[in-house]
Amino acid sequence: MLMQLRMALYVFQEAFRSLRRNGWLNFAAAGTTAVSLFVLGIAVLLVVNTNYISKTVESNVEIMAYLDRGLDQNDLKAIRTQIEATPGVKEVRFISKEEALATLAKRFGKESKLKESLGGTNPLPDAFRIRMSEPRQVASAAASINRLPGVEKVRYGQGVVEKMFKLTAWIRLISMVVMGLLGVxxxxxxATTIRLTMFARRREISIMKWVGATDWFVRWPFLLEGMILGAAGALVAVAVLGFSYSALTGKLQEVLAFLPVVRDYRVLIHLFEGLFTAGIGLGLVGSFISVHRYLRV
Amino acid sequence: MIQFFNVSKFYPNGVKALVGATLHIEKGEFVFLVGPSGAGKSTLIKLIFREELPTKGQIYVGGRSIIRMKRRDVPHLRRQIGMVFQDFRLLPDRTVFENVAFAMQVVGAGPQEIKRRVPEVLELVGLKERAQMYPRQLSGGEQQRVAIARALVNKPTLLIADEPTGNLDMDTSWEIINYFQEINRRGTTVLIATHAREIVDTLRQRVIALDRGRVVRDEHQGVYAHAT
Known part of the structure; x- marks a missing residue:
């Protein structure tokens, strides 16, 4: 146990000794890791936000079912029950033609003489406004509502929902590719940094070999060095990303208040944890490649 | 201590570094390994050290076959062997003390043990006062003595030196050889590959001569070369 502790201490000392020695190289490696993790973070935030935006937009998608003229209360009740029975429907609200006209008039402005210009008649139909609990079912729900007797026609953001889904899928795919490339x-x-470090320290390595160091004893400091580089890069990326994201979303909400952005700290902390782990992972993989290939001890 | 049975080593580039070498070195012996450059001295040492495996034949070091030895046992083999080289191979950015201590750290020795043992071996090679100096502040002979101290610090049963006096003048070479003799008297087997004819001829120890990969001579109280 004491021996393991001493070994661990030694490994850390060696890793930091070598980090101090190859300042510029380490800077470059950590810097690249930082940049790639930064972009990776941006990609993740982009995906998270498009998901969030599309969720918000989707849940705002409504179906308007315009009704035939001359229906009585019983007809309305029957239609309403049938709509409510449709899968995915959350909420149904009746909008009378008077209410619709009032809304329309309001939109034209108080001074406008909408009613008068229409000759005192109301050309608008009665309607049901339907909110969905499951946005993906909008299309099918709309279709089945359209078949109900008494419903003249149905309108919803045809195509918008589908487009939104397509967009998120694309963003996800593209950022996956970018993440992959940058990760590589x-x-x-x-790997190059560790290889150069090993080259700079080949003398020590061979001496270690001659006096009977075990393979892992020789390897560990390099693996640790790689992990530290990755972690350092990740820390920089997380810091820059954290600051710039909160600044950007702050500004964005001032300018485009209606645009929903993710400002949930838990989501961000998850992301940052992920980036940090990814940084250490990248460092470990990179140093392992070099140690494995160039350190035949 | 060391047994070679019909050992051959061929390199992929066609060089036959060692051809059917058979030799036995007993515990406590003092042996010179001589021969022209490229005769196979370094290959022989690398084989003992299991830095390389032979193409043919069997090798025992300390009673164990190094051919059947598992990779993870190699470090333990090497801990029994101290190595000294022509070019000293010290770490320039570490002091004399640290250079010697390094060999102990690598095998997991504790700080107390290191503090006790390092001055001990430095005293043995007469460098106790130089402990805090760096290799570049030392003469060649002193640097080689540091290397010897490093080779000895883990108490090996076998000390191998590859041209240990190759970079040193005659007086200094004798000084270094005297240390090897002292170490040998304390019970360590010593094997020295060398070109130093005068030293070999004066000491009249066992001499194994190699030429083009073959053991051409093996005699006790031998000389560097017979007049031809």
Missing amino acids: CSVFLI
Whole structure:
């Protein structure tokens, strides 16, 4: 136990000794990791936000079912029950033609003489406004409501929902590819850094070998060095990302108040934890590649 | 201590570094390994050290076959062997003390043990006063003595030196050889590959001569070369 502790201490000392020695190289490797994790973070935030926005938009999607003229209370009640029975429907509200006209008049402005210009008649139909609990069912629900007797026609944001889904899928795909490429880049750079470190320390390595160090004893400081580089890069990325994201969303909400953005700290902390782990992982993979390939001890 | 049975080593580039070498070195012996450059001295040392495996033959070091040895047992083999090289191979950014202590750290020795043992070996090679100096502040002979101290610090049963006096003048070479003799008297087996004819001829120890990968001579109280 004491021996393991001493070994661990030694491994840390060696890793930091070598980090101090190759300042610029380490800076480059940590910097690249930082940049790639930063972009990775942006990609994740982009996906999270489009998901969030599309969720918000989707849940605001309503179906308007315009009704035939001359229906009585019983007809209305029957239609309402049938609509409520449709899967995915959350809320149904009746909008009378008077209410619709009032809303329309309001939109034209108080001074406008909408009623008069229409010759005192109301051309608008009665309607039901339907909110959905499950946005993905909007299309099918709309179709089945349209078939109900007494419903003249149905309107909803045809296409908008589908487009939104397509957009998120694309963003997800593109950021996945970008993440992958950048991840490979930083693994490669860390691998190169560790390889150069090992080259700079080949003398020590061979001496260690001659006096009978075990393979893992020789390897550990390099693996640790890689992990530290990855973690350092991740910390920089998290800090920059954290500051710039909160600044950006703050500004965005001032300018575009209606645009929903994720400002949930738990989501961000999850992301930052993920980035940090990813940084250490990249460092470990990178140094492992070099240690495995160039350190035949 | 060391047994070679019909050992051959061929490199992929076609070089036959060692051809059918058979030799036995007993515990406590003092042996010179001589021969022209490229005769296979370094290969022989690398094989003992299991830095390389032979193409053919069997090798025992300390009673264990190094061919059947598992990879993870190699470090333990090496801990029994101290190595000294022509170019000293010290770490330039560490003091004399740290250079020697390094070999102990690597095998997991504790700080107290290191503090006790390092001055002990430095005293043995007469460098106790130089402990806090860096290799570049020392003469060649002194640097080689640091290397010897490092080789000895883990108490190996076998000390191997590859051209230990190759970079040193005659007086200093004798000084270094005297340390090897002292170490040998204390019970450590010593194997020295060398070109130092005068030293070999004066000491009249066992001499194993290699030429083009073959053991051409193995005699006790031998000399560097017979007049031809």
